[in-house]
Amino acid sequence: MASASVSPPAIVPVPREPANETAEPEELAHPVLRLLVARGRLPAERARELEETARTETEPLVVLAVRRGGIEPGLWAEAAAELFGIARARAEDLPEAPVLGETISPRFLRRVRAAPIAFDDERIRVALADPADEAALKAIALATDRAVEPVVAALDELEAVLARWFERGPEAMRRLVSDLEHHETEERDELERLIDSAREAPVVRLVNQILGDALALGASDIHIEPFPDRLRVRYRVHGRLREILSPPVRYAAAIVSRIKILAKLDIAERRLPQDGRARLELEGRTVDLRVATAPSVHGESLVIRLLDSDRRGASLDEIGLAPELVARFDRILRSPYGMLLVTGPTGSGKTTTLYAALRRLDRTALKVVSVEDPVEYQIEGVTQIQVRPEIGLDFARVLRSVVRHDPDVIMVGETRDPETAEISVHAALTGHLVLSTLHTNSAAGAVARLLDMGVEPYLLASVLRAVVGQRLVGVLCPHCREPCEAGPMERDLLARAGMLGCAPRLFRAPGCPRCGGLGIVGRIGIFELLEVDDRIRELVRDRAPTQAVHAAAVAAGMQTMLRDGIGKALSGLTTLAEVARVTEDW
DSSP states (O other), X not given: OOOOSSOXXXXXXXXXXXXXXXXXXXXOOOHHHHHHHHXXXXXXXXXXXXXXXXXXXXXXXXXXXXXXXXOOHHHHHHHHHHHHTOOEEOGGGXXXXXXXXXXXXXXXHHHHTEEEEEEOSSXXXXXXXXXXXXHHHHHHHHHHTSEEEEEEEOHHHHHHHHIIIIISHHHHHHHHHHHHHTOOOOOOOHHHHHHHHHHSHHHHHHHHHHHHHHHHHTOSEEEXXXXXXXXXXXXXXXXXXXXXXXXXXXXXXXXHHHHHHHTTOOTTOOSSOEEEEEEEEETTEEEEEXXXXXXXXXXXXXXXXXXETTOOOOOTTTTTOOHHHHHHHHHHHTOSSEEEEEEOSTTSSHHHHHHHHHHTSOTTXXXXXXXXXXXXXXXXXXXXXXXXXXXXXXXXXXXXXXXXXXXXXXXXXXXXXXXXXXXXXXXHHTTOEEEEEEOOXXXXXXXXXXXXXXXXXXXXXXXXXXXXXEEEEEEEOTTTOEEEOOOHHHHHHHHHTTOOOSSOOEEEOOOOGGGTTSSEEEEEEEEEEEEOOHHHHHHHHTTOOHXXXXXHHHHTTOOOHHHHHHHHHHTTSSOHHHHHHHOTTO
């Protein structure tokens, strides 16, 4: 960077006079607030309160307007772009990595919500949440010895890119591990030292970093596993485990202890498995943690399940259910009584499907009660009850109470034991619609599973309305997805399904920066819907094997998970390798 005795000035944007607007309240100092008030997007009194608060707060006014004033980040950005006559930078315009490294203090950029996005010898383009921040513009000009060209970006998109640059991933983890390397502790009694080290700032920051990174990546689980020479930390993202930078193994006890303290577990007990829970505020979101510990040869191993309580649940079509299946699903949900089951292995999205089904019900006209372990996220209009086995409040006990509360629809998070199965079947028999999940390999396998639990065949035949079988497959990244030829494995799979065409068109995704090199950007369900007709009822009463029930369902028109998955692969949503991976039983 060339030196200069006097830094070039920032290009400070001057607000334009908005045309055809109602009179602006002159007492407001900030031009964007004045414009929003003039357009009726923000009450004048609320705007004055925000400006008054900003005088004593360390957060910028734009942050207060979004967080406390209820202004959408995009609305503020659009207003600022129009008012100052500058460009609006979208999320895709923001670089994957900082263009100047850490030439400008990351702490300063995070504080003023600014991100340099391009530069040459004379100018630097900077995306700001609030382009009216003259002090920030002048400070960046001074630090870079360049004239600053401001553009405006939505606050949430800007904060996301700053977190990606400076607060997430391997570099941030290395900085925190470095902090640990230089943090000295006194020699004390082992347990006291463990408690103290777990509460020391570097360990707290490192654990928060691990949790925050996992949330930012959309991870469902965090695996922390000690080995002789390292502490392996992996995230399960889109069903796959990804390893991140591993802290030195000597910090394993402190890290594990910190997480056990959060989950209210006994940190002195390291010989027996423990289970605990915690609720934290991370990245402005409420996150529930389910923590399970297990003793291993080299120390305690941890698995943390992340449940984002603030997330919006997906609808039936968003999770991958075809329109014709959604219509059949709706017809089943209109049944006044009976049982609808969703089956699949752990982590196949069964609970998500049940939540999507509950949201399709008329919850103003129906009394809907759910019994769950845990309540993953809340649904308006549903009475949700969380079981607590440690005090004797298990599924069966809650269910016996729920049926006396005059419900129309009961959701049972999981049918785990004969007692829960029996109560659920009797509830369905006495005028309730019961929705529940089972761990089976196929829709047809639910029949044998319930019979093995002791449910009488004639009762099951009377109440069972339908069974949904499902798996999750990875969704290809749309940015790097490309056509490919079918190989021997793909042709064999198509042939077994009777869907081998002369030239099947398949797709693959090699990975790109937008998908983190994975080639996968999410997961979607593949389904089969077994509706119970007279023939299947007869097979249930006769305790017919699963293969016979499956064959009868296919003969009646059921599309299997395999065929549904192949259809999604041919459309470019996923790959046949993904489909084969989760449907290998077929």
